Amino acid sequence: MTAETSILEIDGVGVTFADLKALQDVSFDVAPGEKLALLGHNGAGKSTLFKCVLGFLKPAAGRITVAGDAPGSDHARRSVSYLPEQVAFPRMLTGIEIITYFARLKSVDPREALPLLDLVGLSQAGRRRVGDYSKGMRQRLGLAQALIGKPDLLLLDEPTSGLDPVSRREFYEIIDRVAQGGAAVLLSSHALTEVEGHVDRIAILSKGRMVADGTIKALAEAARLPITIRIKAREGQADALSDRFGGKRINGRSVELSCEPAGKVDLVGRLTERREEIDDIDIALPSLDDIYRFYSNRAETGDAA
């Protein structure tokens, strides 16, 4: 990715609070139309990084450019829209008033912005006060606010936490449409399972360091996590299978084996040679949580690349 094509460039950014290194040497780019998920535990530095991109915090080291400008500059703020975790609005105002207000702050005609309430499914609630909204409705209003004026970069801090599964799917459908229109999307999340299928790329932050950056498929392959094969033996055959293939005996009749992804076909082939001893076989690929845990733990044990 070259400098001309990235809407957001983060290069060697470091932030220190007192004696805590909140971010260390974090670098990545986001291109127009790309959806990138930033994953990390609470305290991994996701919100701190967002605050740097918005210009609220000045990094002690490294450089960030938003649409070619410094974070917080007028041009950068015109290009970015932000949806904070736990979005809040003045409780006494209605949805329509909030959208009108933010449209004016963003120099957009409110008449162009108000249809966004329909897009997020709040057209019925537009005249009600935000204080009466549910958490999901506030989050939808936050998304509508973030979409005002067709931003080049959407910064969404844990946007789907607290949404029910249906709302979550609708949320990602809107994000997809916005990205197809050319906007870059950077969203943060706790869990890889949350963002699977919804983003093009993921970056994993752990204790302020970037420990992974790539597609889920590439990260899964690079992690080389073992595949688990569970064999249910026929009556009295468990010991024989265990002697031959090794592995772990469980539940009296089952044996659990694990193998490298590359050795999967070979192992299954050898198992089928003994099919008269085997009642059933289950193959479990490493889950997304396993992959996420692998990268997070690798940083904690100190061999981050």
Next chain:
Amino acid sequence: MSPFTKIGAVASIEFRVALRNRWLILATGVMTLFSLALTFSGAGGLELKAGILTLAAASLATLSVYLIPLIALLISYDSIAGEVERGTMALVLATPISRGALLTGKALGLIAVLAIAIAASLTISSAAAIFAYGMDMSGLAAIVRLGLTGLLLGAVFVAIGLMISVASPRAGQAAAVAIGVWLVATVLYDLALLAGILADKDGAFTKALFPYFVTANPGDAFRIFNLAGLENAAPVSGLDGIANTLPFSANYALAGLFAWLVAALAAGYFQIRRLTP
């Protein structure tokens, strides 16, 4: 779209929030009650040859010094610290509005609340007095002057309240500081000046320093300017009696109020530029 549109948007939202939080109705109600009470309690002194509204203006000038700053601080202390605490400020600061425009808009919205409260209360009490006792043209001019300078006094304390709100990490702390500032500015400062006069044996303090000290306080400056405008038509007492013998024009008191407004807004602007939501 010009920056004025954004300032207008902030001012209008600030005004609506104050309206829905019942601040407007509360401020207007309290001020109307007090101005009615003072207007009609002053009516007993009508044999002093001063018109009813002139007497009312004198009493109101004394009371407004406490009431207007209190209401101004109450509506402004939460305006920024509260938004930071409730998490609504980060979204606003992420939009392309300058921090100066944000502060200006908030100040204008809150000053509009005060303007309505002051105008409504003075209109109601003056209309009632004119209806009961007849017209008093010079008194009416005094009431208009009182209203306009009262709004300036309110603007000064809105700016001070916003400055406190920007500088406070929590709304609760901003409230405590605002009450402290009100107590010092309206009560303790004058008490200290009185103590200075009483302890002043040869009159050096009273002659040389007191006029400047008293004019430097926004509340006292407001009162001096209004009472000087009444040209001794109404009875005055205490600090104001001494203040009537100022060695300079009372217009300097008005200039002092403007200086306070500019200084408080500048201090607020300096602080809000460094605000991290």
